[in-house]
Amino acid sequence: MTDSALVIGGTRFIGRHVVEDLLEHGYEVTTFNRGNHGNPFADREAVDRVEGDRRDDTDLRTAKLSVEPDVVVDCVAYYPADVEAAVDVFSDVDGYVYVSSGSAYAAEEVPKREGETELCDCTPERAEDDSMDSYGPRKAEGDRIVARAGGDGVNAMAVRPCVVYGPHDYTERLDYWIDRVLTYDRVVVPGDGQHLWHRAYVEDVAAALRVVAEGGDPGEAYNVGDRRLVTMEEMVDVIAEAAGTGCEVVRASERELSAGGLSTSDFVLYREYPHVLDTNKLAELGWESTPVAEAMARTVAEHRESDRDGAEHDPGREAEERVLGVLDTV
Structure with a gap:
């Protein structure tokens, strides 16, 4: 039986490459988004789409019931509340992977290591703020939510990319x-x-998200960047x-x-x-960089x-x- 994957987002940059990577590895893929951006898979019968707002819990549950995914890749969880909702809704999937960021690290040290380097604090005010100043703290709080969910038996993991580059990068x-x-x-x-x-090639980030979904340890975070x-x-x-x-x-x-x-x-x-992430933990899962x-x-x-x-x-x-x-x- 073919595994199914739900990609929350899936139209712009990282999500677009995640969809392609999952297809290449035999998954049935569905994207879930509001449709605010052009859909690069509109003419691809292999990719289904569910329209909805990931910040609406009802829409999120509807997508889950519609797809019944084995794995979920969450590319657009920008607030801690997004992650809280997702680890609840997808608590029984084989793998839920949250796209975090190297910005979650607070300490300036070389290299930054998962489980060792201090993460940013996130106050209640920062958790709801939408400025770039709060981006790292919000991502770090999402990581902590994933860690707690993993401790509660949810197959939830986080992936922390550094600066991502590659085809279709809208940040320019x-x-x-x-x-x-x-x-x-x-x-x-x-x-x-x-x-x-440190930079990370987007196709490698997409592969990392799949590899972690398939073989990562619940509650853990994994850095990703060019080797x-x-x-x-x-x-x-x-x-x-x-x-x-x-x-x-x-x-x-x-x-x-x-x-x-x-x-x-x-x-x-x-x-x-220097901003350098240690990627050995991810490499131990069999991931390689281009x-x-x-x-x-x-x-x-x-x-x-x-x-x-x-x-x-x-x-x-x-x-x-x-x-x-x-x-x-x-």
């Missing part, structure tokens, strides 16, 4: 850097180029190699950036302190076919040119 964070490499032969990189912000980390400068080089183009990386300190009225914080995916060069090649290829350019993250090329002019005179 990496699209900014890809566009820079494709457009200019000199790319300004803030600082010394050696900063580390090979690259610095910011290496990231630009990998993009250039994937694009088949030449590109000079120009490093600029805070002082040099100020010549263009810029700061290191103006550059997306820059992080002063080689970075291969993952980037797929990402660049899809970028070229899209209309995304990361413009919302652009610090301004004219400002960068002023910085380059100053560096050329040094």
Whole structure:
């Protein structure tokens, strides 16, 4: 008998790849969402859809009764109350997996490990706040709910991705850097180029969610990220190699950036302190990550076919040119 899977969300980025991964591994897949975004599976008979609001408990129970899923992947649980409802409604499934985040970690240490690194606190006010300041605390509280549910016999697990990249990324964070490499032969990189912000290829995140649903331990959380980390400068080089183009990386300190009225914080995916997740726990379940060069090649290829350019993250090329002019005179 074929296993069935319910993907809460399933239309935009991570959820879209989760659906594809589950299909590739023989699951009957149903998505559950409000229909606010285009459905990439509208013409795919293999993917069913139940319309509803995941924040409405009645809709959630209706979806459960309609699909009777073996596994549930929850891509859009953004508030602790969402997770509380889900572990109750899906208390008898073979595997419920909550998409958490590396932002759930409070302590700045390298690497961040499940069960060791301190998580963010979440006050009642933060639990209902929708700002990015409360994102990490809300995700951390969801992890704690999953842990308690696991202790109560629910097959609930959490997966904590770091920054996710890959095809169909609506955040356009990496699209900014890809566009820079494709457009200019000199790319300004803030600082010394050696900063580390762990990233996770989206297809690997999708695979991790399935692997954890199938073999994870109830109540546990699993980090997911590329097994090979690259610095910011290496990231630009990998993009250039994937694009088949030449590109000079120009490093600029805070002082040099100020010549263009810029700061290191103006550059997306820059992080002063390294953010690195230990992924050994996930690897022990048999999960593997895609080689970075291969993952980037797929990402660049899809970028070229899209209309995304990361413009919302652009610090301004004219400002960068002023910085380059100053560096050329040094």
